[in-house]
Amino acid sequence: MILGGTTEARELAGMLVKTGYDVITSLAGRTDNPRFPAGIVRIGGFGGKEGLAAYIKSNDIDMLIDATHPFAAQISINGVAAASDAGVPLIRLERPAWEAPKGAVWVEVGTAQDAVDALPRGARVLLTVGRQELGPFLARTSCQYTARMIEVPAGLPDDWDVIAARGPFTLENEIALMEDRGITHLVTKNSGGAQVAAKLAAAAELSIPIIVIRRPLLPKAETVDSVVWAHESVKRIFRTG
Ligand code: NAP
Numbered sequence: 001m002i003l004g005g006t007t008e009a010r011e012l013a014g015m016l017v018k019t020g021y022d023v024i025t026s027l028a029g030r031t032d033n034p035r036f037p038a039g040i041v042r043i044g045g046f047g048g049k050e051g052l053a054a055y056i057k058s059n060d061i062d063m064l065i066d067a068t069h070p071f072a073a074q075i076s077i078n079g080v081a082a083a084s085d086a087g088v089p090l091i092r093l094e095r096p097a098w099e100a101p102k103g104a105v106w107v108e109v110g111t112a113q114d115a116v117d118a119l120p121r122g123a124r125v126l127l128t129v130g131r132q133e134l135g136p137f138l139a140r141t142s143c144q145y146t147a148r149m150i151e152v153p154a155g156l157p158d159d160w161d162v163i164a165a166r167g168p169f170t171l172e173n174e175i176a177l178m179e180d181r182g183i184t185h186l187v188t189k190n191s192g193g194a195q196v197a198a199k200l201a202a203a204a205e206l207s208i209p210i211i212v213i214r215r216p217l218l219p220k221a222e223t224v225d226s227v228v229w230a231h232e233s234v235k236r237i238f239r240t241g
Pocket of ligand 1: 003004005006026027028030043044045046047048049051052067068069071072073074075076078130132
């Protein structure tokens, strides 16, 4: 079973199904229009680590792959505990974190609140943190926000400039967006991945400081950083298991 909700999870499901494995992908059910992977899909929480362990046991799951987003910490913590409880192997597919592009002003912070605190009064911010992290920014009204997200929640302030968009984004378009909106600061989580990385290069080119929220710490697990390596690990584990 793949704990999903990412592009990589979807790609891996496709590869594993093609290779002949029975694959269940689990989605949290947060988005209205999820892109469905190959294989079986189940949607919704399990009810904590105990619920996940019970699901693994009662559905004869042989292996768990945590391919969730690097910031989805709770489900990753639950995955490690539940796989151990149910006695099945777990691998984590985690895309590499971004590093500062050459010449960038790169400010790493621990939380969304820390990112807010790093913004000067009057900053014009390109905010690309996703719906769940908006709270501290909503409370900081002395900055102006252009917020880009895949799905826009209801009730955002009228003076927010909101863009509903899903990557990939090109360098050219990111530069145009930042120039057009007069952006002075970029705020992002360190999600990693190539699809939305152009904003970093664009900000560096325009000398716009990049405020980067660090990834949460996760419990130890066998970790691979690409879909291809995850596929190889699954094959190895089933060969030797
Ligand atoms: P989270 O905080 O780690 O998880 C909160 C709870 O949501 C979990 O305890 C679990 O509920 C349920 N859940 C999360 N992922 C699930 C999955 N794949 N299948 C079934 N239940 C799941 O997670 P999150 O940050 O809200 O992320 C939710 C989903 O969105 C994940 O699939 C993640 O890959 C995707 N996503 C997250 C982000 C992000 O920035 N956080 C960005 C892009 C995509 P129970 O305890 O009831 O099992």
